[in-house]
Amino acid sequence: MNSSRKVARIAGIDISIHWTFLLLVGWVLFAGMSRGIASALLEVVLLLSLFACVLLHELGHAAAARYFGVPTHGITLMPIGGVANLDRIPRNPRQELVIALAGPAVNVFLVGLMLPLVALLSDLGHFVSPLALGSSLLSRLMWMNVALAAFNLTPAFPMDGGRVLRALLAKRLDYRVATKWARNVGQVIAVLFVVFGAFYNPMLVLVALFITMAAEAEYQSVLKDYTPVLPAESSPVSKLVAGAAPRVPHAHTTWATRLPNGVVLIHQLGPTH
Ligand SMILES: [Zn+2]
Numbered sequence: 021m022n023s024s025r026k027v028a029r030i031a032g033i034d035i036s037i038h039w040t041f042l043l044l045v046g047w048v049l050f051a052g053m054s055r056g057i058a059s060a061l062l063e064v065v066l067l068l069s070l071f072a073c074v075l076l077h078e079l080g081h082a083a084a085a086r087y088f089g090v091p092t093h094g095i096t097l098m099p100i101g102g103v104a105n106l107d108r109i110p111r112n113p114r115q116e117l118v119i120a121l122a123g124p125a126v127n128v129f130l131v132g133l134m135l136p137l138v139a140l141l142s143d144l145g146h147f148v149s150p151l152a153l154g155s156s157l158l159s160r161l162m163w164m165n166v167a168l169a170a171f172n173l174t175p176a177f178p179m180d181g182g183r184v185l186r187a188l189l190a191k192r193l194d195y196r197v198a199t200k201w202a203r204n205v206g207q208v209i210a211v212l213f214v215v216f217g218a219f220y221n222p223m224l225v226l227v228a229l230f231i232t233m234a235a236e237a238e239y240q241s242v243l244k245d246y247t248p249v250l251p252a253e254s255s256p257v258s259k260l261v262a263g264a265a266p267r268v269p270h271a272h273t274t275w276a277t278r279l280p281n282g283v284v285l286i287h288q289l290g291p292t293h
Contacts, residue, residue: 024096033082034094035075044099062157069161071097073130077123077168078104084122088115109183113190113198120183127169134162176209177202177235199242203235 052060145152189198217224
Protein backbone atom coordinates (compact mmCIF):
# COMPACT_ATOMS: atom_id res chain seq x y z
CA MET A 21 0.00 0.00 0.00
CA ASN A 22 1.50 3.28 -1.11
CA SER A 23 -0.64 5.22 1.32
CA SER A 24 1.28 3.70 4.24
CA ARG A 25 4.92 4.08 5.03
CA LYS A 26 6.89 1.35 6.74
CA VAL A 27 8.56 2.82 9.81
CA ALA A 28 9.82 -0.19 11.75
CA ARG A 29 10.04 -3.96 11.90
CA ILE A 30 9.28 -5.60 15.23
CA ALA A 31 9.75 -9.38 15.65
CA GLY A 32 9.60 -9.79 11.88
CA ILE A 33 6.37 -7.79 11.54
CA ASP A 34 6.40 -4.63 9.42
CA ILE A 35 4.96 -1.63 11.23
CA SER A 36 3.51 1.02 8.92
CA ILE A 37 1.89 4.37 9.44
CA HIS A 38 -0.89 5.56 7.16
CA TRP A 39 -0.24 9.08 5.85
CA THR A 40 -3.54 10.33 7.26
CA PHE A 41 -2.10 9.73 10.73
CA LEU A 42 -0.09 12.92 10.18
CA LEU A 43 -3.39 14.78 9.75
CA LEU A 44 -4.45 13.60 13.20
CA VAL A 45 -1.15 14.79 14.72
CA GLY A 46 -1.60 18.14 12.97
CA TRP A 47 -5.20 18.44 14.17
CA VAL A 48 -4.28 17.67 17.81
CA LEU A 49 -1.44 20.20 17.59
CA PHE A 50 -3.75 22.82 16.06
CA ALA A 51 -6.57 22.19 18.57
CA GLY A 52 -4.15 22.41 21.49
CA MET A 53 -2.57 25.70 20.33
CA SER A 54 -5.36 27.72 21.95
CA ARG A 55 -3.76 26.80 25.29
CA GLY A 56 -0.21 27.51 24.15
CA ILE A 57 2.51 25.62 22.27
CA ALA A 58 3.74 23.70 25.34
CA SER A 59 0.25 22.40 26.06
CA ALA A 60 -0.24 21.49 22.39
CA LEU A 61 3.06 19.57 22.27
CA LEU A 62 2.07 17.65 25.41
CA GLU A 63 -1.18 16.63 23.71
CA VAL A 64 0.83 15.32 20.76
CA VAL A 65 3.10 13.37 23.13
CA LEU A 66 0.00 11.88 24.73
CA LEU A 67 -1.42 10.98 21.32
CA LEU A 68 1.81 9.28 20.24
CA SER A 69 1.95 7.42 23.56
CA LEU A 70 -1.62 6.25 23.05
CA PHE A 71 -0.76 4.91 19.62
CA ALA A 72 2.26 3.15 21.09
CA CYS A 73 -0.26 1.39 23.37
CA VAL A 74 -2.48 0.62 20.35
CA LEU A 75 0.58 -0.86 18.63
CA LEU A 76 1.34 -3.00 21.70
CA HIS A 77 -2.31 -4.14 21.68
CA GLU A 78 -1.91 -5.26 18.05
CA LEU A 79 1.40 -6.95 18.83
CA GLY A 80 -0.44 -8.82 21.60
CA HIS A 81 -2.82 -10.27 18.99
CA ALA A 82 0.10 -10.98 16.66
CA ALA A 83 2.13 -12.76 19.37
CA ALA A 84 -0.81 -14.98 20.34
CA ALA A 85 -1.52 -15.72 16.66
CA ARG A 86 2.14 -16.63 16.09
CA TYR A 87 1.99 -18.99 19.05
CA PHE A 88 -0.70 -20.90 17.15
CA GLY A 89 1.25 -20.80 13.89
CA VAL A 90 -0.67 -17.93 12.29
CA PRO A 91 1.65 -15.28 10.81
CA THR A 92 0.87 -11.56 10.85
CA HIS A 93 1.66 -9.83 7.56
CA GLY A 94 1.91 -6.37 9.07
CA ILE A 95 0.47 -3.80 11.42
CA THR A 96 -0.70 -0.39 10.19
CA LEU A 97 -1.47 2.58 12.39
CA MET A 98 -4.19 4.88 11.13
CA PRO A 99 -5.98 7.84 12.72
CA ILE A 100 -8.89 5.60 13.65
CA GLY A 101 -6.67 2.94 15.23
CA GLY A 102 -4.48 -0.01 14.34
CA VAL A 103 -4.87 -2.85 11.88
CA ALA A 104 -3.19 -6.19 12.50
CA ASN A 105 -3.17 -8.09 9.23
CA LEU A 106 -3.37 -11.72 10.33
CA ASP A 107 -3.01 -14.49 7.77
CA ARG A 108 -6.23 -16.09 9.00
CA ILE A 109 -8.50 -16.42 12.00
CA PRO A 110 -8.17 -19.95 13.42
CA ARG A 111 -11.35 -22.01 13.35
CA ASN A 112 -10.34 -23.48 16.69
CA PRO A 113 -12.44 -21.71 19.38
CA ARG A 114 -9.73 -21.92 22.03
CA GLN A 115 -7.17 -20.37 19.70
CA GLU A 116 -9.53 -17.60 18.61
CA LEU A 117 -10.37 -16.94 22.27
CA VAL A 118 -6.70 -16.55 23.23
CA ILE A 119 -5.87 -14.38 20.18
CA ALA A 120 -8.87 -12.10 20.81
CA LEU A 121 -8.09 -11.69 24.51
CA ALA A 122 -4.37 -11.09 23.94
CA GLY A 123 -4.93 -7.50 22.69
CA PRO A 124 -7.01 -6.18 25.61
CA ALA A 125 -4.79 -8.18 27.99
CA VAL A 126 -1.87 -6.01 26.90
CA ASN A 127 -3.80 -2.86 27.86
CA VAL A 128 -4.76 -4.35 31.23
CA PHE A 129 -1.10 -5.21 31.79
CA LEU A 130 -0.08 -1.63 30.91
CA VAL A 131 -2.64 -0.26 33.37
CA GLY A 132 -1.11 -2.51 36.04
CA LEU A 133 2.32 -1.07 35.23
CA MET A 134 1.14 2.55 35.18
CA LEU A 135 -1.00 2.55 38.31
CA PRO A 136 1.82 2.47 40.91
CA LEU A 137 3.88 4.90 38.80
CA VAL A 138 1.01 7.41 38.65
CA ALA A 139 0.66 7.22 42.44
CA LEU A 140 4.40 7.61 42.98
CA LEU A 141 4.71 10.60 40.60
CA SER A 142 1.66 12.18 42.17
CA ASP A 143 3.23 11.94 45.67
CA LEU A 144 6.60 13.27 44.46
CA GLY A 145 4.77 15.98 42.51
CA HIS A 146 4.02 17.76 45.77
CA PHE A 147 7.75 18.53 45.95
CA VAL A 148 8.79 18.67 42.27
CA SER A 149 6.08 20.24 40.11
CA PRO A 150 7.09 18.71 36.71
CA LEU A 151 6.48 15.29 38.24
CA ALA A 152 2.88 16.30 39.00
CA LEU A 153 2.46 17.06 35.29
CA GLY A 154 4.00 13.68 34.44
CA SER A 155 1.56 12.05 36.84
CA SER A 156 -1.47 13.70 35.25
CA LEU A 157 -0.33 12.78 31.70
CA LEU A 158 0.40 9.18 32.71
CA SER A 159 -2.92 9.04 34.52
CA ARG A 160 -4.75 10.10 31.34
CA LEU A 161 -2.83 7.49 29.33
CA MET A 162 -3.73 4.88 31.94
CA TRP A 163 -7.45 5.68 31.65
CA MET A 164 -7.19 5.53 27.86
CA ASN A 165 -5.82 2.00 28.26
CA VAL A 166 -8.74 1.13 30.53
CA ALA A 167 -11.04 2.45 27.78
CA LEU A 168 -9.18 0.50 25.07
CA ALA A 169 -9.51 -2.77 27.00
CA ALA A 170 -13.12 -2.20 28.04
CA PHE A 171 -14.40 -1.00 24.68
CA ASN A 172 -12.68 -3.78 22.78
CA LEU A 173 -14.25 -6.36 25.02
CA THR A 174 -17.75 -5.19 24.07
CA PRO A 175 -19.33 -8.35 22.64
CA ALA A 176 -20.00 -6.75 19.27
CA PHE A 177 -18.63 -9.24 16.74
CA PRO A 178 -16.11 -8.86 15.12
CA MET A 179 -14.64 -6.68 17.86
CA ASP A 180 -12.39 -8.56 20.30
CA GLY A 181 -15.24 -9.16 22.77
CA GLY A 182 -17.43 -10.43 19.94
CA ARG A 183 -14.73 -12.91 18.97
CA VAL A 184 -14.60 -14.09 22.56
CA LEU A 185 -18.37 -14.60 22.42
CA ARG A 186 -18.16 -16.49 19.10
CA ALA A 187 -15.37 -18.70 20.46
CA LEU A 188 -17.36 -19.51 23.62
CA LEU A 189 -20.48 -20.30 21.56
CA ALA A 190 -18.47 -22.36 19.08
CA LYS A 191 -17.35 -24.67 21.86
CA ARG A 192 -20.94 -25.89 22.12
CA LEU A 193 -22.58 -24.95 18.83
CA ASP A 194 -21.89 -25.48 15.16
CA TYR A 195 -19.32 -22.90 14.00
CA ARG A 196 -21.77 -21.31 11.58
CA VAL A 197 -24.53 -21.08 14.19
CA ALA A 198 -22.05 -19.61 16.70
CA THR A 199 -20.98 -16.98 14.16
CA LYS A 200 -24.61 -16.17 13.35
CA TRP A 201 -25.46 -15.59 17.02
CA ALA A 202 -22.32 -13.56 17.62
CA ARG A 203 -23.33 -11.43 14.62
CA ASN A 204 -26.89 -11.05 15.94
CA VAL A 205 -25.70 -9.91 19.38
CA GLY A 206 -23.28 -7.54 17.64
CA GLN A 207 -26.13 -6.06 15.59
CA VAL A 208 -28.16 -5.34 18.72
CA ILE A 209 -25.14 -3.57 20.23
CA ALA A 210 -24.60 -1.71 16.94
CA VAL A 211 -28.17 -0.36 17.22
CA LEU A 212 -27.38 0.83 20.76
CA PHE A 213 -24.24 2.51 19.38
CA VAL A 214 -26.37 4.30 16.78
CA VAL A 215 -28.86 5.55 19.40
CA PHE A 216 -26.12 6.59 21.82
CA GLY A 217 -23.94 8.00 19.03
CA ALA A 218 -26.76 10.10 17.59
CA PHE A 219 -26.90 12.03 20.86
CA TYR A 220 -23.29 11.99 22.04
CA ASN A 221 -20.85 11.09 19.27
CA PRO A 222 -21.73 10.80 15.55
CA MET A 223 -18.54 8.76 15.01
CA LEU A 224 -20.15 5.92 16.96
CA VAL A 225 -22.78 5.71 14.22
CA LEU A 226 -20.01 5.09 11.69
CA VAL A 227 -18.47 2.50 14.01
CA ALA A 228 -21.83 0.74 14.26
CA LEU A 229 -22.12 0.70 10.48
CA PHE A 230 -18.60 -0.68 10.21
CA ILE A 231 -19.27 -3.41 12.78
CA THR A 232 -22.50 -4.43 11.06
CA MET A 233 -20.88 -4.69 7.63
CA ALA A 234 -17.76 -6.46 8.91
CA ALA A 235 -19.81 -8.98 10.92
CA GLU A 236 -22.04 -9.76 7.94
CA ALA A 237 -19.00 -10.14 5.64
CA GLU A 238 -17.34 -12.55 8.04
CA TYR A 239 -20.55 -14.52 8.57
CA GLN A 240 -21.00 -14.90 4.81
CA SER A 241 -17.34 -15.90 4.53
CA VAL A 242 -17.79 -18.57 7.21
CA LEU A 243 -20.86 -19.94 5.38
CA LYS A 244 -18.95 -19.99 2.08
CA ASP A 245 -15.71 -21.54 3.30
CA TYR A 246 -17.13 -23.79 5.97
CA THR A 247 -15.36 -27.09 6.51
CA PRO A 248 -15.98 -28.94 9.75
CA VAL A 249 -13.21 -28.70 12.32
CA LEU A 250 -12.97 -31.40 14.92
CA PRO A 251 -12.33 -30.46 18.55
CA ALA A 252 -8.61 -29.88 18.96
CA GLU A 253 -8.31 -32.01 22.09
CA SER A 254 -9.95 -35.15 20.69
CA SER A 255 -6.99 -36.69 18.87
CA PRO A 256 -3.56 -35.84 17.47
CA VAL A 257 -5.02 -36.08 13.97
CA SER A 258 -7.81 -33.59 14.69
CA LYS A 259 -5.23 -31.29 16.22
CA LEU A 260 -3.53 -31.22 12.85
CA VAL A 261 -6.87 -30.60 11.12
CA ALA A 262 -7.67 -27.76 13.48
CA GLY A 263 -4.22 -26.28 13.03
CA ALA A 264 -4.65 -26.33 9.28
CA ALA A 265 -8.03 -24.61 9.34
CA PRO A 266 -8.86 -23.01 6.00
CA ARG A 267 -8.10 -19.37 5.37
CA VAL A 268 -10.93 -16.96 5.94
CA PRO A 269 -10.03 -14.35 3.30
CA HIS A 270 -12.20 -11.55 4.62
CA ALA A 271 -12.03 -12.30 8.32
CA HIS A 272 -11.33 -9.36 10.50
CA THR A 273 -12.01 -7.99 13.92
CA THR A 274 -12.96 -4.44 14.53
CA TRP A 275 -12.79 -2.44 17.64
CA ALA A 276 -13.46 1.11 18.34
CA THR A 277 -13.15 3.33 21.31
CA ARG A 278 -14.06 6.87 22.12
CA LEU A 279 -11.31 8.88 23.68
CA PRO A 280 -11.92 11.74 26.08
CA ASN A 281 -11.13 14.21 23.28
CA GLY A 282 -13.81 12.69 21.07
CA VAL A 283 -11.49 10.78 18.74
CA VAL A 284 -12.85 7.36 17.87
CA LEU A 285 -10.43 4.55 17.30
CA ILE A 286 -11.28 1.54 15.22
CA HIS A 287 -9.07 -1.43 14.74
CA GLN A 288 -9.22 -4.41 12.52
CA LEU A 289 -7.68 -7.76 13.02
CA GLY A 290 -7.24 -9.90 10.00
CA PRO A 291 -6.69 -9.71 6.26
CA THR A 292 -7.97 -6.48 4.81
CA HIS A 293 -7.94 -7.43 1.14
ZN1 LIG B 1 -7.88 -5.99 19.56
